[in-house]
Amino acid sequence: MDRPDDFDPGRRSTRVSDTIVQPAPSHWRRLTAKAFAPTMLVAGTVILLNLIRMISSMVLTRLLDVEIFGVVGVLTSIAIVFTMISDLGFVAYVVRSHEGVDKRFLDEIWTLRLIRSASLSAILAACAWPIAAYVGQPALAPAIAVFGICFLFDGLTSMAVATSERSGRIARISLFDVLTTITQTILTIAFAWALRSYWAMIYGMLLGNTIKVVLSYAMFPDSARRWRFSAARAAELWRFSRYITGSSILTMIITQSDKIALSRFLPLNLFGLYVIATTLAQAPTAFTSAYANRVLYPIYARIVREQAGALQSRYYAERRRISLLYALAAGGLVTMAPVVIELLYDPRYRGASLYLQILAIGSIPALNTQAANAALIAAGRMWTTLISNIVRLGWLIAAGTAGYLTFGPTGLILAVGTVEIAAQAYYWFALGQARLLALREEGLMIGTAVAGAAIGKAVAMVALNFIH
Numbered sequence: 200m201d202r203p204d205d206f207d208p209g210r211r212s213t214r215v216s217d218t219i220v221q222p223a224p225s226h227w228r229r230l231t232a233k234a235f236a237p238t239m240l241v242a243g244t245v246i247l248l249n250l251i252r253m254i255s256s257m258v259l260t261r262l263l264d265v266e267i268f269g270v271v272g273v274l275t276s277i278a279i280v281f282t283m284i285s286d287l288g289f290v291a292y293v294v295r296s297h298e299g300v301d302k303r304f305l306d307e308i309w310t311l312r313l314i315r316s317a318s319l320s321a322i323l324a325a326c327a328w329p330i331a332a333y334v335g336q337p338a339l340a341p342a343i344a345v346f347g348i349c350f351l352f353d354g355l356t357s358m359a360v361a362t363s364e365r366s367g368r369i370a371r372i373s374l375f376d377v378l379t380t381i382t383q384t385i386l387t388i389a390f391a392w393a394l395r396s397y398w399a400m401i402y403g404m405l406l407g408n409t410i411k412v413v414l415s416y417a418m419f420p421d422s423a424r425r426w427r428f429s430a431a432r433a434a435e436l437w438r439f440s441r442y443i444t445g446s447s448i449l450t451m452i453i454t455q456s457d458k459i460a461l462s463r464f465l466p467l468n469l470f471g472l473y474v475i476a477t478t479l480a481q482a483p484t485a486f487t488s489a490y491a492n493r494v495l496y497p498i499y500a501r502i503v504r505e506q507a508g509a510l511q512s513r514y515y516a517e518r519r520r521i522s523l524l525y526a527l528a529a530g531g532l533v534t535m536a537p538v539v540i541e542l543l544y545d546p547r548y549r550g551a552s553l554y555l556q557i558l559a560i561g562s563i564p565a566l567n568t569q570a571a572n573a574a575l576i577a578a579g580r581m582w583t584t585l586i587s588n589i590v591r592l593g594w595l596i597a598a599g600t601a602g603y604l605t606f607g608p609t610g611l612i613l614a615v616g617t618v619e620i621a622a623q624a625y626y627w628f629a630l631g632q633a634r635l636l637a638l639r640e641e642g643l644m645i646g647t648a649v650a651g652a653a654i655g656k657a658v659a660m661v662a663l664n665f666i667h
Contacts, residue, residue: 241494244373245486248380255384256478257543262391265547269467270397272474273334274346276458281319281350283451288443291576292436293361295500305358306427311436316354323347335463346401352408359419364493372493375418383407443581449588453595457615464608476554479539483529483562490521491569499577514574515640522566526644529563530651538662557616563648564623571626575633583629587622594621
């Protein structure tokens, strides 16, 4: 260690005395530092966002009919289909690129993203009537066309989320997410109170996305972008994202085929129950996605850039405590699903509890698969995402077909709820190939999830007796 310029051995006692009288860091300061650590910020933000969405769901289910949630489920599935088949991995590209902070680079990526988003809005508007006829809801054509404007707003937002993830500014991203969610929730509830139709949800999303665009520039310094098209950059982006695009198409099939199928097989009121269960089941996976993308992936990418050999020892160490806590909670959700539905909704929605129990099974391995995917992509194994989705699709086709023929729609839902278990098996193989797999760590997480399910079952038995 370098000595300070005024270092004097003869003054050591004075230095010790000075040190003694200086106040130690306060307990509150240490707590604040921990609270603003990236992992705690992501976890806290996801919990808060889920709480906001839960409150929104409780209010909206009392203002709107069950069928309206079925309509919104159809619209959302259509939007996700268009999003996934055109996914170019803009955020992952910016985070991984050595040029990720260059203004010209960001202008070029923003321009390409805007072109993609505007094209999606136009295509969805043009295809609205055929799509509505295909899903058996021709009256929804105008709603589908208007809903497509959300794509344009997405393209107009700044690149701040990507650059902030790259630089580790999690607090600013978290605040942005919370503010935009609160705004959209308030607007949607206000429209629902006034209109009592599915247009309330659409108007709330459109106006909320408008505010999101404004905040994406107002909250982040140096976020202004200009039009700068580059064919060379487009070609480079495609070379990076071709695996991501293929994987995203498979993800779309995996995550939306059940909704597209069930929207045709189930009446809107039952499909509305399934949509509500799906929304609740996605609460844990919202954390896994945010944690893997905003915390783990930047960490793993930095390790690979600076010291690639260290990834083997850091893969589990960076997430062990969070993974165990998550496994405990995810296991508990499976067995506590009936309690969740009873507490949040009136008796009209009681049928959603079975759907939630089945779908919540998939949340148990979700953090493991997301973390494995982040580490393997950081290590340059981009194809693993594509292969994992091929595995998921194979499971969905085989188990979904067998389940539907045997048990009807519930059998298809069971295949959807267990698809992530098949993905977990593949990721164990891929981690082994990359010399990152530790069976002891994986076994510990499985045991923790089983313990969580047992605790949840005991709590549910007591709670349901009180509720009923």
